[in-house]
Amino acid sequence: MRLEVQIKMNPTLSLRDPEQSELGKNIIKFSIQLINQNGFEAFTFKKLAEAIGTTEAGVYRYFENKHKLLVYIISWYWGWLEFQLIFQTKNIKDPVTKLKQVIVLLASTVEDDIMTGHVDESLLHQILISEGSKAYLTKHVGEDNKQQYFKPYKDLCNAVGEIILECNPAYKYPHSLASTIIESAHLQNFFMHNLPSLTDFNKSKKETQIINFLNDLVFKSIR
Amino acid sequence: MRLEVQIKMNPTLSLRDPEQSELGKNIIKFSIQLINQNGFEAFTFKKLAEAIGTTEAGVYRYFENKHKLLVYIISWYWGWLEFQLIFQTKNIKDPVTKLKQVIVLLASTVEDDIMTGHVDESLLHQILISEGSKAYLTKHVGEDNKQQYFKPYKDLCNAVGEIILECNPAYKYPHSLASTIIESAHLQNFFMHNLPSLTDFNKSKKETQIINFLNDLVFKSIR
DNA sequence: TTTTAAATAATAGTATTACTATCATAAATA
């Protein structure tokens, strides 16, 4: 038996559901590759179309513009990550153990999940580190928010916030701490690789260092 | 007597020093206004030239491209902020009081500093919240770093890190904590105004809430 | 004061980007 995980996406993000056709799946697959390779600024629908072997117009039938495509794949990642979170902490009763597991999940490079055919999660994780904040750092964040584009991110943040509260129901900033560690996990990773003097991590560039830092930060805060 | 603060800038960021001419000062002044109004993505040298009353070519004589201009004004801000930090914590001996003062400085909307003629720091602060991370979240961060473009940011981070160490010489992550609170100060501000459910701040949208959160985070961490 | 250099203004031009529109064809569905 072959299991397939389907992340439920906001239908207004795309003009038609990319999961439902080969072309659509290729758009997602090659977008992840190209954004990862050249960065979001250099990414164009023309280059994407060439990589897939279709035309620019073909891509525009799926996504209105490249920003919505970025928001789509990022939302997909947050949705997938929340699924992983629920799955991986399922049988853990102790909230502290659970929260530690969550931090590992947030700060580790994921392996490509074979249950999701056309999506390479390890590349997506890299995109989140380098491009993630560009999804919301726009002048139209308000409208995007009204369209619920950030719901998967908020849901994940909420889920983490709830585990924080399980650890210490009196802690005053569960959501702010959750969003801070989610963002910090990515940012410290980016800094470790690109601007290491902004961190205290050694040249090994092992992610365990980020995990240790976040554990220290979180458990002293909520203790 | 009229005092003027001059922030020393990396000369390779601009083709000629914008502080040395009216046109140059206008480029900085109107860039800050326009980026703030329409966001960095919608900002173009053509619109900037129109706003100033010069031509596109005129702007290109000062800056190679809009990214370098962004890095310039952001570097200027970090340089100015480090100056503020040194100035405002000058006579404070107790490192804890000093660190608290730093957190206030990082998380508060600055007032326009009359000592810096053509730069409106309160607008710059807004730009840092919304566009700050775009300065380094690029594929060419490595080359930019080699050119020392991020030195003012690193210097500030170091200065904050040193105060953290004064509070607790045994704390293991002074730089990572410094970069985390600097970024978190901006990010929580952005979330408070645009995606409030990612925070625990009430509708008053007062910055004291962010300060309280950061104080809680920092002093529990280093205590 | 004159000469010379440097900065600016005015204009034009190019490749690329971010789309929109049209029409033909192939594949799926009723």
Next chain:
DNA sequence: TATTTATGATAGTAATACTATTATTTAAAA
């Protein structure tokens, strides 16, 4: 079989991100 639906191929447009050229003004050096 008729008909909707998705794709392919091609064209076209306004805006962006520049580069180049030439004339004019301003400032510094001789």
